[in-house]
Each structure stands twice: as C-alpha cells, then as structure tokens.
Amino acid sequence: MRLGLFMGALLVFPFLASPYWLNLANQIAIATIGALGLNILVGYTGQVSLGQGAFMAVGAYTSALLTLRLGLPWGVSIVAACFATAAVGVFFGLPSLRLKGLYLAISTLAAQEIVEWVVTHWTALTGGVEAVVVPAPRLFGQRLNTDFGFYWLGIVLAGGTALFTANLFRSRIGRSFVAVRDQDIAASVIGVNVFGTKLLAFATSSFFVGLAGALTAYYRNIISWERFTFETSILYLAMIIVGGLGTIRGSLFGAALITLLPAMIGRVGQELQGSAPAIAALLPSVQQAVFGIVIILFLVFEPEGLSKLWRNVKDYFYVWPFAYRRGEGR
Amino acid sequence: MDQFLQLTVAGLGTGMIYALAAVGFVVIYKASDVINFAQGDLLLFGTYLVFFFLVQVGLPWTAGVLLTMLVAAAIGLAVERTVLRPLIGEPIISMIMVTIGLSSVLRAVVHGIWGPQPRTFPPFLPEGQVMLGSAVVSADRLVAIPLALALLGGLALFFRRTRSGIAMRAIADDQQAALSMGISIPRVFATAWALAAVTAAIGGIMLGNIVGVTPNVAQIGLRVFPVVILGGLDSIRGAVVGGAIIGLLEFYAGGYIGHGLNLIVPYVVLIVVLMVRPYGLFGREIIERV
Numbered sequence: 001m002r003l004g005l006f007m008g009a010l011l012v013f014p015f016l017a018s019p020y021w022l023n024l025a026n027q028i029a030i031a032t033i034g035a036l037g038l039n040i041l042v043g044y045t046g047q048v049s050l051g052q053g054a055f056m057a058v059g060a061y062t063s064a065l066l067t068l069r070l071g072l073p074w075g076v077s078i079v080a081a082c083f084a085t086a087a088v089g090v091f092f093g094l095p096s097l098r099l100k101g102l103y104l105a106i107s108t109l110a111a112q113e114i115v116e117w118v119v120t121h122w123t124a125l126t127g128g129v130e131a132v133v134v135p136a137p138r139l140f141g142q143r144l145n146t147d148f149g150f151y152w153l154g155i156v157l158a159g160g161t162a163l164f165t166a167n168l169f170r171s172r173i174g175r176s177f178v179a180v181r182d183q184d185i186a187a188s189v190i191g192v193n194v195f196g197t198k199l200l201a202f203a204t205s206s207f208f209v210g211l212a213g214a215l216t217a218y219y220r221n222i223i224s225w226e227r228f229t230f231e232t233s234i235l236y237l238a239m240i241i242v243g244g245l246g247t248i249r250g251s252l253f254g255a256a257l258i259t260l261l262p263a264m265i266g267r268v269g270q271e272l273q274g275s276a277p278a279i280a281a282l283l284p285s286v287q288q289a290v291f292g293i294v295i296i297l298f299l300v301f302e303p304e305g306l307s308k309l310w311r312n313v314k315d316y317f318y319v320w321p322f323a324y325r326r327g328e329g330r
Numbered sequence: 331m332d333q334f335l336q337l338t339v340a341g342l343g344t345g346m347i348y349a350l351a352a353v354g355f356v357v358i359y360k361a362s363d364v365i366n367f368a369q370g371d372l373l374l375f376g377t378y379l380v381f382f383f384l385v386q387v388g389l390p391w392t393a394g395v396l397l398t399m400l401v402a403a404a405i406g407l408a409v410e411r412t413v414l415r416p417l418i419g420e421p422i423i424s425m426i427m428v429t430i431g432l433s434s435v436l437r438a439v440v441h442g443i444w445g446p447q448p449r450t451f452p453p454f455l456p457e458g459q460v461m462l463g464s465a466v467v468s469a470d471r472l473v474a475i476p477l478a479l480a481l482l483g484g485l486a487l488f489f490r491r492t493r494s495g496i497a498m499r500a501i502a503d504d505q506q507a508a509l510s511m512g513i514s515i516p517r518v519f520a521t522a523w524a525l526a527a528v529t530a531a532i533g534g535i536m537l538g539n540i541v542g543v544t545p546n547v548a549q550i551g552l553r554v555f556p557v558v559i560l561g562g563l564d565s566i567r568g569a570v571v572g573g574a575i576i577g578l579l580e581f582y583a584g585g586y587i588g589h590g591l592n593l594i595v596p597y598v599v600l601i602v603v604l605m606v607r608p609y610g611l612f613g614r615e616i617i618e619r620v
Contacts, residue, residue, distance in 0.1 A: 048423050099604060101422045102365050106555050107604050110597040113552070117594040230552065234430055241427050285442030292434030299428045300416045 014151045022147040024263055029154030030215045031255035033161045035239040036248065037208030040165060042237070043246035044174070045201035046181030047096055051108040053232030054092075054115035055206050059085040059213025060223045061119060061126055064134045074137035074144075074218060081214040082207045088115075089206025096198045112230055119225045131224040134217050150219050157215065161208055162248050168204070177201050178246075238291065242298050244305030253306040261294065262287045335465035337581040343471025343540070345577020346478035350533030351550050352557040352569035353485060354526030360502040360564045361522035364414060364425050368433035370551015371440075372527050376402055376534025378440050381543045384451045391454045395535060399528050406527030410520045418519075437548055448544040455539045470540050481532060482570050485525075489566065494521050502564065556596035560603050562613020571611060 014022055034056060041049050063081035066072045072080070092111035096104050119126050126132070137144040137153075144153055168174040176197045179187035188194045217223045235258060243254020269283035302308060355369045379401055383394035409432060417428055455470040455477075462472075489495040500508040501518050509515060537547055557576050561568025576596050584592030609615045 042423060048426065050426075095601070095604060099608060102426070103559075103604060103608055105422065105426060106365075106559060107601060109552065109555060110600045110604075113597040114594060114601075117590070117597075121590055234434075237423075237427055237430070241423070245423070282442050285438040287438075288441065289435050289438035292431040292436075292438065295427055295431030296413055296435070299420070299424050299431070300413070303420065303424060 010155055014148055019147050022151055024259060026147060026150050026154050026219060028256050028259045029151075029158040030212050030219065031239060031259050032158045032252050033215065034209055034212030034236055035243065035251040035255045036161050036165050037205045037212060038236045039240045039246065039251045040168070040177070040208070041201055041205035043240055044169060044181060045177040045198065047093075047198060047201060048101070048105040049108045049205075050105055050230070050233050050237070051092060051111040051115070052209060052236040053228040053230060054112040055085050055089055055209040056213030056216065056232060057115055057119055057225065057228035058088045059210030060217040060228065061132070062210070063214035064132050064217045064223055065125065067135055068132065074135070078211065078214045078218070082210045085210025085213065086203040086207040089202045089209070090199050093199055093202030096202065097195050109230070112233055116225060116229060119228070129225060131222045134221050134223060136221065137218050145218055145221055154215065157211065161211070162252070166248050173200065238295050242294060242305055244307030247305070247307040249310065250305050250307035253310070257306065261290060265290060332465040333585060335462055336467050337585040338578065339462070339467040340471055341578035341581035342574055343474045343577070344580065345574040346475050347533050347537050348550070348553060348557045348577055349482060349570045349573030350478055350529055350536070352554050352561070352573055353482060353566055354529040355554050355558055356564060356566055356569045357498070357522050357529070358526045361498050362414070362519045364429065366526065367426060367429040367551065368436055369526070369530060369554055370548040371433045371436035372402070372406070372530035373534035373537060373550055374440055374545065374548040375405065375436060376531030377538035377543050377547045378444050379531065380535045380538060381444070381449055381451045385449070391452070398531050398535065402527040402531035403524040406523040406525070407520050410523035414519070414523070415516065433551065437545070441545060446545055448542050450542050451538065453539050455536070474536050474540065478536070481529070482566070485529065486566060494518070498522060553596065556600040559600050560610055562610030564614055565610070565612035568610055568612035
C-alpha cells in the first residue's frame with residue numbers, strides 16, 4: 001500500500017514538477033544508485049572506500065568514450081562501463097586482502113589520486129583536462145538526456161538497483177558480506193571465503209558506482225574530471241553516513257538530503273541576491289559549513305542516520321499512546 | 331649537478347613542511363588512534379591567522395606568530411572537546427568522516443572570512459636567491475629546512491623530557507596501564523590536538539611565506555598520507571624522514587621526468603609501502619593483518 005503510494009507519486013511527479021525539480025530528482029536518482037553501490041562496500045561489508053569519485057570517473061569515461069570512439073549504442077556502453085568499473089574496483093580492492101580498516105581507507109585514497117591523474121594525463125584517450133562531449137542517448141526516437149526523458153531511465157535504474165541490493169542481502173552471498181563486516185575471523189571459521197567475498201563486494205559495489213558514473217555522463221552530456229574528485233568520494237560517504245550505513249532506505253534518504261541541501265541553500269542565495277548581496281556572497285561558504293556540520297551532528301547524535309530517525313518516528317506512531325511495544329523491554 | 335642541488339634544496343624544503351604537517355597528524359594518531367583528515371585545514375587556518383595578525387592587525391611578526399600559535403592551540407582544544415570526545419571508541423568510518431566534516435567546516439570559515447583571492451604577508455624568511463656553488467636556490471626554502479628541523483627537534487625533546495610528553499607516550503603504549511598510573515586520558519587527547527594544531531599553524535606560516543596565502547594551502551592535507559605511511563603512522567622520526575623522502579621524490583620526479591609525475595609518485599610509493607611494509611620505516615609492527 002505504502003509502496004503503491006510511493007510509486008504513484010513517482011509516476012505523477014514528472015508531469016507536475018518544474019524542470020528545476022525534475023533536474024534535482026534526476027540528480028537524486030543518480031546519487032541513490034551511487035550511494036547504494038558505496039553502501040554495499042562500506043555499510044554492508046565494512047570496507048571503507050575513499051575512491052568513489054575515481055570509480056565513478058571510470059564508469060563515466062568508459063561509457064562516454066565507447067560511444068564516442070567506437071560508436072557503440074549507449075545501452076551497450078553503459079553495461080560495458082559497469083563491468084569495466086567492477087574490474088577496476090577489484091584491482092584497487094586487492095590491497096584489502098592484506099590491509100584492514102584505516103590502512104585500507106588510505107590505500108583507496110591513493111587509488112582515487114592515481115585514477116584522477118590517469119584521467120587528466122592520458123590526454124590521447126580521455127582528452128585530459130578538457131571536457132568530453134557525450135552523444136545524446138535515444139530511446140524510441142526520444143532523446144533521453146532531457147530532464148523529462150532521463151527521469152524515467154533514472155527511476156527505473158535506481159529502483160532496479162535498490163531491488164537488487166535488497167535481494168542480494170537476503171542471499172547467501174549478501175549474508176557473507178555482512179559476516180565479513182561483523183567478524184571476519186568468525187566468518188572464515190563458518191566457511192566464508194573472506195578474500196573472495198571482499199573482492200566480490202568491491203566488484204558488486206563498483207558495478208553500481210560505475211553505473212552512476214555512466215548515467216552522470218549521459219545526463220550531463222559533458223564530462224570533465226572535476227566532477228569525480230576526492231570531494232565526490234566525500235559527498236557519497238556523507239550520503240551513506242547521514243542516511244544510515246547498511247540500509248537501502250538510508251541510501252535514498254542520504255542521497256536526497258545531500259543533494260537537496262546545497263540546492264536549497266543556493267536557492268535562498270538567489271532570493272537574497274537582490275536584497276542582501278553581502279549575505280549571498282557568503283553562501284558558498286555556508287553550503288560547505290552546513291555540509292560539514294550535518295556530518296558531524298549525525299555522527300555525534302544519530303550515528304545510525306536518517307533511516308533510524310525514520311524508524312523512530314514510525315515506531316512512535318505505531319505504539320502511540322504507549323511508550324513502547326508490548327513485550328519489549330526498555 | 332646544479333639541477334640536482336636545486337631540486338634537492340627545493341625538495342627538502344617542501345619535505346620539511348610536509349614533516350611539520352605530518353607531525354601533528356602523527357601526534358594525534360599516536361595518542362588517540364584518530365586519523366585526521368583536517369590536518370591540511372589546520373595549516374590553512376594557521377596561514378590565514380598569521381596573515382590576519384600581521385597585515386590586518388599590523389602586529390610585529392614575533393607577536394603575530396606567537397598569537398597565531400596561541401589561537402591555533404585554542405582551536406585544537408575546542409575541536410577535541412566538542413567533536414572528537416563524544417566519538418571515542420566509535421568505528422573507523424565515523425572517525426574518518428567526522429574529521430572530514432571538520433575539514434569542511436574549517437575551510438568554510440576561512441573562505442567565509444577571508445574570501446578566495448590570494449594574499450600575501452610581509453615575509454620573514456629571507457627572500458631572493460642564494461648561490462650554492464654554481465646552483466641557484468631560493469633562500470626561503472633553504473632557511474625553512476633548519477628552521478623546521480629545529481622545531482621538530484624541540485618536539486622530540488618534549489616527548490622525551492616533559493611530563494605531558496611522557497604521559498602521551500605512555501597512553502600510546504598501553505592505555506589501561508597509563509590510566510592505572512593516574513594519567514588523565516581526556517587531558518592527553520586535548521594536549522595532542524592542541525599540539526597538532528600548533529605544529530600545523532607553524533607549517534602553515536612557513537607555507538604561506540613560500541607559496542602565498544591562498545586556499546590551496548589546504549591541499550597539503552592529502553599529501554600528508556604518503557608521508558606518514560612511509561615513515562610509520564606512529565613515529566615522529568618517521569614523519570621527518572618520510573617528509574624529506576616524499577619531498578625529494580616529488581621534485582626529482584618533476585624535474586627529471588616531468589609529465590606531472592610529481593603529483594602521482596607519492597601515492598604510488600604509498601601503495602607500495604602499504605603492500606610491502608604497512609607499518610612504514612619506523613612504525614611499530616602491530617598492524618592488524620588480514
């Protein structure tokens with residue numbers, strides 16, 4: 001029922017919304033896919049990655065260049081980009097066979113810097129620091145890179161990713177991801193192949209991160225390396241922290257909040273442009289400060305993120321007017 | 331040969347600034363197991379604070395530098411008390427993200443107050459070029475080397491001779507034993523942050539002198555990682571040696587090979603060290619193996 005309402009709202013939304021909101025919805029759809037991918041690795045498998053931006057770059061550049069240079073149809077090149085990113089993800093996941101925790105995090109930081117360097121310096125392939133123009137994707141004769149057209153592609157793929165992730169963690173493979181996160185030694189004792197599982201987690205995660213990167217390329221028509229820096233990695237980590245580590249709903253909430261927050265502040269800025277330009281000029285700093293403060297506040301006060309807040313609210317109404325459910329200790 | 335000498339001096343000069351940034355990082359990691367992604371922004375704060383005191387207030391530079399160090403220490407204490415203390419014992423991802431959030435806030439504050447345009451303050455490192463044999467090297471980098479070494483030496487003395495320095499080492503060694511000897515862990519964590527902020531501020535002052543007062547100063551924050559991994563995450567000596575090696579490598583790679591290779595060599599070293607010897611040159615070999 002609730003799911004039906006949500007789906008209905010999603011179907012009606014593009015016919016009512018202005019292009020501004022459609023654009024934001026599309027950004028959220030892409031961010032949700034990326035955040036789900038990152039959450040598979042960080043939230044469910046417990047391997048901290050600071051290389052999200054790099055993996056998205058691999059997805060974006062692979063899909064764009066396959067279409068541009070080899071003339072592959074966009075659908076094929078997106079799928080190819082996902083697999084390419086999965087392969088790169090496994091490669092940079094190899095240190096996880098030897099390293100844990102913060103050492104692994106630092107090695108993914110190096111991966112980020114190395115990929116960024118390759119993108120900006122392998123000029124013959126990627127065009128270096130110049131932007132790459134991506135041909136418009138078409139489906140049934142319609143251009144898909146308009147806000148309206150892309151919306152359908154975005155929600156179908158985001159929904160598919162969410163569905164896949166939800167089912168993945170009902171399966172043996174997904175459970176073994178969680179087992180590795182919670183206690184790797186215990187996991188290996190009960191017969192989970194820890195190394196294989198970690199690499200598989202890197203591959204699965206990077207697959208969707210690559211998808212998010214490829215979609216960014218097709219939605220924007222133009223890609224440049226600046227869209228895939230360490231800042232991007234931070235942005236996505238913030239999404240899953242704020243949303244809730246290891247939850248699907250959290251990936252969506254986090255993606256929405258982290259996308260909407262700067263957009264809303266920017267909108268306030270436009271309103272103020274006329275009346276108070278001095279305050280409007282400060283807004284980029286305000287955006288950055290709010291971003292940092294939101295992360296810190298969530299970590300200090302609600303480490304389980306928005307998805308926990310959502311559950312709290314739901315529980316509150318469920319048991320109202322009682323303080324807690326019957327049979328549930330305090 | 332001349333080129334070699336020039337690159338060596340420039341590399342060592344840069345390396346010593348890396349070392350100053352890395353030492354603060356190591357002090358925090360040693361005491362409290364937190365890896366601090368905001369180290370570059372602490373440097374940035376130092377640069378702008380000294381700019382504020384020297385240019386906007388107009389103090390003589392001794393007073394300006396002292397005040398900067400004082401304010402930096404206060405910032406370090408405040409950060410530890412408000413942001414880090416509630417998270418003691420949380421998982422690594424929380425620690426990483428909280429310092430990243432902190433870095434975002436610090437950068438926003440600097441950006442909001444002083445804006446993006448580059449500034450300069452009156453240099454107190456000597457300017458101009460110095461002839462070293464037949465090689466031309468810039469004087470500020472040449473002077474930066476002994477200056478940084480003296481500071482780092484002072485820090486080493488602090489750890490060996492003073493009460494709070496020894497308390498810090500005791501906590502790094504064994505928290506429970508240190509607790510039972512009556513050492514206050516929160517106080518030591520606070521000292522560590524204050525100390526890190528002060529060394530970062532000094533690094534920021536020197537960097538501001540060499541490259542100017544710009545928001546780019548904060549980029550050094552990520553450069554610290556190759557340095558501390560190479561030297562060993564919990565070793566001060568490692569930070570100095572690591573800083574020197576990474577600084578030299580950057581300039582040799584940039585000078586002899588080019589192609590922007592100086593940007594990437596530190597990270598390649600980082601990966602190699604992590605795979606071969608994760609505890610670095612001087613770190614303690616207690617890294618958790620998988």
